[in-house]
Amino acid sequence: MISEKDFIASNYISSIENGNFQWSAPSNIALVKYWGKKDKQIPANPSISFTLNNCKTITKMAFAKKVNDGNFSFDLLFEGKPKEDFKPKIQKFFERIFEYCPYLKDFHFTIDTENTFPHSSGIASSASGMAALAMNIMSLEKVLNPVMTDEYFYQKASLLARLGSGSACRSVKGQVVVWGEHNEIAGSSNLFGVEFFGIHENFKNFQDTILLVDKGEKQVSSTVGHDLMFGHPFAEKRFDQAHENLSKIKAILENGDLEGFLKIVESEALTLHAMMMTSMPYFILMKPNTLEIINKIWKFRNETQTPVCFTLDAGANVHVLYPQNVKEKVLEFIKKELVEYCQNGQYICDEIGHGSISI
Template identity: 80%
Template sequence: MFTTTDFIPKKYTGSIENGNFEWSAPSNIALVKYWGKKNDQIPANPSVSFTLNNCKTITKLAFEKRSNQKVFSFDLLFEGKPKEDFKPKIQKFLERVEVYLPFLKEYHFTIDTQNTFPHSSGIASSASGMAALAMNFMNLEKVLNPEMTDEYFYKKASFLARLGSGSACRSIKGNVVVWGNQENIKDSSDLFGVEFPYTIHENFKNYQDTILLVDKGEKQVSSTVGHDLMHDHPYAERRFAQAHENLDQLIGIFENGDLDAFIKVVESEALTLHAMMMTSMPYFILMKPNTLQIINGIWKFRKETQIPVCFTLDAGANVHVLYPKNAKEKVLQFIQAELVAFCQNGQYICDEIGDGAIAL
């Protein structure tokens, strides 16, 4: 079992003056939600997510050795243009990970990043963005430490990504990823995400996620503030226990392919997440009227057709519509006929389960 100190390097045997790497990393959608955290980005409860395939961040990291090694030195480009307002988050990330990547001040970095999904589409880009950046830094460390194993490479990449954005640790490797200690899941850890280690039924292979963009505006409450509100939340302890229970249920559901049971867990988790926000102090309602229209539409369609389609939500108004691949044609017809009207500018994104970060 890896511990925090395992990710502090002893010494480097390799060297490199300059170069560049490029990685893509996807977003992910949690089925059992992570909401509430302890110090150092440690989750208050375990979570499990589907890794997405199409919604991803592509980041190119160029680096060059330099003489002044007292401060971090980097330029940040978003879609080819300087993006000063992103720099404080990157600065904070570098400060958090320096002990694990002691070479960071030896180089000047140019970080050039872009998303495959529309900017301000309401899809969280911090998970994919931090995952892609972590993969690039690990690529550089692997040059400096050529004896590094693949297992260590991916575990440390997930560990580093977590320090940038908690859910980013689930965007590194695997199509179903668990983050957080869970007694019944082998090798699960609070420090990094792990590939779900047990059988996954054919029903869940190539699972589809169509993301309905209800509201593309700035979130009312940042994830950091939302997580902090769980510290004094009256229902926090019961919620954390519920997450463990639901994750245990999903172990059996993934094995036996029970889509009805899957729907109950996933929709309950989504609504519980929003219930936690509505009952915190201060309280928030992040769903919009059109979010509720879509949810009711999905329930009605599922009841009338018996097609196992369901929804989940992140901490916002957009709706992720989840369904097996064999239902794709009928579900997309339903979305286009009845749900697109509730999307901002009629926008939605078709995605499906993917495998994680890829070197380009």
């Protein structure tokens, strides 16, 4: 069984003075949610997600050799401009991954990052951002250790991304990714995400239209929310349910059962928010317009028999999921009936993607 110790870098067989890499990494949307983390960003239950295509972070990392003075050295730019308030998060990330990447103190880094989706659009950028940075770091390690395998490269990139933001480990590869140990998923691990293969044609090219209900900052951070699962009266039942639902959705994704997919995905979204509403302290991240959209989707689906459903992250925005063959019909419905519930009428059209890409 693979352990964390297998990813500690040592014995570099090559060296480099300076250079740069550039990677894009997408956001992802969980179908079976994880809520609750243990030490070192280990999930309390397994999850499975669609990797997105259009909502992504593009990060360029330049590096130059320096004297190892025992400190991390980096400049951080967002869309080409210095972003000092992001630096503490990167500093913390470097501290977390240093035991796996001891070469980090040998270089000065210039990290320039941008998102393809609007800043403060209500789309969490931590998953895509940390995944893109992890890919760049692993590209540097690949230069220092050119004999590493592709499997090791992607597993370690996912592990590093996880230490920056848990769900970032699901943004390294696509199209569907499982994170967390599950007895029916070969190779599944709490340490990194693994690709899920064998997807039925019904789920290839699946669409995700993200309705931006509320672009403001969440009243409760995901980190705080995860911590509230420990001591939660329904936590153990929820963790068991996630394992069961992952078993069910595994079969669904393989056999193409769209109706079963809709039920599991919507139930998972509502269960996630039920956990928030029943924690102590309790909180509600959905907005009135979130509920309006959900009810409109249910009404549309019942009246037209169109295979469309919603899911939610830890926020108010609604992800509308549907097969590509009903795209025109669903987008017409969204424009006619759902856009009015979006802040400034904003929504983003996305679809299943293929993970991180070297640019």
